[in-house]
Amino acid sequence: MSDPSPPPYAGPERVLSGIQASGALHLGNYLGALRRFVALQNQAGGPPCFLFVADLHAITVWQDPARLKDQTREIAAAYLASGLDPARSTIFPQSAVPAHAELAWIFNCVARLGWLDRMTQFKEKSGKHKERSSVGLYTYPVLQAADILAYKATHVPVGEDQKQHLELTRDIAQKFNNDFGRPGWFPLPEPVIQGPATRVMSLRDGLAKMSKSDASDLSRINLTDDADTIAAKIRKARTDPEPLPETAEGLESRPEARNLVAIYAALADIDRAEVLRRFGGQGFGVFKPALAELAVEQLRPVSEAMRRYLADPAEVDRVLKAGALRARAVAEPIVDEVKAIVGFWRGSGDGG
Ligand code: TRP
Numbered sequence: 001m002s003d004p005s006p007p008p009y010a011g012p013e014r015v016l017s018g019i020q021a022s023g024a025l026h027l028g029n030y031l032g033a034l035r036r037f038v039a040l041q042n043q044a045g046g047p048p049c050f051l052f053v054a055d056l057h058a059i060t061v062w063q064d065p066a067r068l069k070d071q072t073r074e075i076a077a078a079y080l081a082s083g084l085d086p087a088r089s090t091i092f093p094q095s096a097v098p099a100h101a102e103l104a105w106i107f108n109c110v111a112r113l114g115w116l117d118r119m120t121q122f123k124e125k126s127g128k129h130k131e132r133s134s135v136g137l138y139t140y141p142v143l144q145a146a147d148i149l150a151y152k153a154t155h156v157p158v159g160e161d162q163k164q165h166l167e168l169t170r171d172i173a174q175k176f177n178n179d180f181g182r183p184g185w186f187p188l189p190e191p192v193i194q195g196p197a198t199r200v201m202s203l204r205d206g207l208a209k210m211s212k213s214d215a216s217d218l219s220r221i222n223l224t225d226d227a228d229t230i231a232a233k234i235r236k237a238r239t240d241p242e243p244l245p246e247t248a249e250g251l252e253s254r255p256e257a258r259n260l261v262a263i264y265a266a267l268a269d270i271d272r273a274e275v276l277r278r279f280g281g282q283g284f285g286v287f288k289p290a291l292a293e294l295a296v297e298q299l300r301p302v303s304e305a306m307r308r309y310l311a312d313p314a315e316v317d318r319v320l321k322a323g324a325l326r327a328r329a330v331a332e333p334i335v336d337e338v339k340a341i342v343g344f345w346r347g348s349g350d351g352g
């Protein structure tokens with residue numbers, strides 16, 4: 001009897017994620033991404049981590065070439081300032097590892113148009129003028145699948161909004177394995193979505209995501225903001241006039257209050273119920289200063305380190321260069337094997 005279920009992937013576990021190189025990083029990136037990468041890195045005996053700056057993804061919309069390099073260094077600085085250790089985690093620019101773009105082309109020929117037509121992020125980003133978007137913006141999730149599978153990554157820490165791209169990655173891996181008769185060759189990577197404040201909202205509008213593209217700088221806490229700026233932004237954060245509720249249900253129709261409580265919970269690493277046990281019944285006149293103090297205390301070491309790295313681009317460049325070499329050493333053999341599986345010519349002497 002033949003076994004109908006294909007053999008599962010049997011290779012090593014690897015963690016991989018990326019942040020797009022477009023604009024300054026803020027508290028949402030820190031709580032939703034950076035701090036979780038650090039926790040994964042610091043897991044004793046955990047799998048190796050690959051963390052990159054997605055500059056190939058950044059140019060799916062226009063980027064000023066003079067700024068792109070600096071933005072790449074800024075994200076690398078944020079990785080380092082948050083506590084990622086280049087001795088344990090591989091930190092590199094995506095464009096410095098050609099395997100990403102090579103594998104993306106092959107995956108463009110594996111993925112189906114119908115799959116990409118369903119991607120909600122493209123619909124949001126292209127807006128009303130789909131026909132004027134770059135082709136790269138459309139095929140963005142295919143490049144993301146290549147980022148992940150070029151390393152046979154098994155665990156991908158991302159925010160909720162990236163779940164659909166991870167599903168697409170699994171579909172591509174599965175179809176590749178089937179089409180080329182290689183069951184279990186690519187892993188089917190799992191999103192790692194956890195933690196209370198994976199979605200930090202704007203300080204001016206509790207229904208909008210905290211975003212680097214928001215016109216108001218008061219809407220976000222940047223990782224380069226100093227202590228006074230952080231405190232001032234929290235003081236000016238939009239709220240309602242009611243005191244904080246005693247239980248989480250009381251936050252339901254109060255998006256601004258819910259956001260500030262979620263930020264407190266994430267920074268203090270406690271759940272929202274615990275925050276409300278401490279502050280329920282109190283007004284924002286009490287809660288905001290407490291939140292400001294906590295945010296300053298937690299973010300000060302990060303923003304100080306960040307400014308130190310930004311003042312020393314040569315040090316950041318050394319990290320990126322060493323990371324790119326290490327990343328290539330992992331991704332190149334995998335993508336070489338993909339090319340052989342697909343049937344690309346490799347000259348004589350390869351036995352094929
Ligand atoms: N699309 C991701 C985001 O916007 C960034 C990203 C690019 C990524 N490639 C990736 C995340 C690969 C995880 C794995 O957040």
